Amino acid sequence: MRHTLPIAPQFYVTAPQPCPYLADRMERKLFTALQGDEAEQLNNSLSQQGFRRSQNVLYRPSCADCSACLSARIKVSDFVPSRGQKRTLRRNTTLERRATSPWATEDQYALFRRYLDSRHADGGMADMDVFEFAAMIEETPIRSRVVEYNETEQNQLTAVSLTDVLEDGLSMVYSFYTPDLPKNSLGTYMILDHIDIAREAGLPYVYLGYWVPGSPKMGYKASFTGLEIYNGGGWQPMQDAKAFEAGLHPLSTDPIAEQVANINLPDRRLQIR
Known part of the structure; x- marks a missing residue:
């Protein structure tokens, strides 16, 4: 019989690089590896604290003098669709949903390339090849699904979401769709x-994912009722999007050591083998 204590996750910070959301700003991320037998539990815990998953990494923005990126989620019981959102549902009644295991296909990659070339040609994923795409879809240590939407009349793949199933919700890790139907x-x-x-x-x-006040790419998220944002160490209802700003301030972000100290890790009880 051997008594062991599991090793606590190690946290790291990326080097500064250009922000993909706000011009003339630099971003850095606090991140940790997502692996081992407790990956599911760690993902659940850190997702509830504003972290996001990318393959086998969990990350959260930790910019030196900017705190504009705010993790966002919809409280399902408080959501009421707007008239515009009801129209969106009606426009897409010919789409059929199919959820599968996280497995990449040629059709998915072709749609992904069309989406990037049309919407994010200068983004950080613009040069992603088919192997990197497959890794994004398939390298997941937790319960994930690929949700495909097919046009039933033409049997054509129209939209895809890589989605994680958490203990308290669904996390839309990455979504892409045909750029040919803007009205939909x-x-x-x-x-x-x-x-x-x-x-x-x-x-x-x-x-x-993240809502960023001042970023046109992220503005649509504020249009959903029941929206909550992670701010000041907890989730709070979004009352008025205009109350948030993307201003720069040298004291916007706590020191890294303090951030890590304030992360609540899952209960790691003594393991007996």
Whole structure:
């Protein structure tokens, strides 16, 4: 019989690089590896503290003098669709949802390339090849699903979401869709459909990633009722998007050591082998 204590996660900080959301700013991330038998538990715990998953890494913005990026989630019980969102649902009634294991396909990659070339040609993922795409989809140590949306009339792949299933909700890790149907608001539609999936599964939240005041790329997230943001160490309802600003301030972010000290890790009880 051997008594062992599990090793606590180690946290690191990336080097500064240009911010993808706000011009003339630099970003850095606090991150830790997501691996081992307790990966699921760690992902659940840190997702509830504003972290996001990318393959086998969990990260959270930790910029030196900017705190604009705010983790956002929708409280399903408080969500009421707007008239515009109801129109989006009606426009996409010919789409059929299919959830599968996280496995990359040629059709997914072709759609992904069309999406990037049209919407994010100068983004950080613009040069992603098919092998890197497969790694993004398939390298997951937790319970993940690929949610595909097919146009039933033409049997054509129209939209895809890589989605993690958390203990308290669904986390939309990455979504992409055909750029040929701008009036269909496919990004919004996938969020609306995930709200329905979460409701049917009895899960209280849909995690959307980061909302960034001042960033046109992220503004759409503030249009959902029931939105909560992670700010000041806890989740709070979004009352008025205009109350948040993307201002720079040298005291916006706590020192790294203090940030790590304030992270609540899952209960790591003594393991007996």
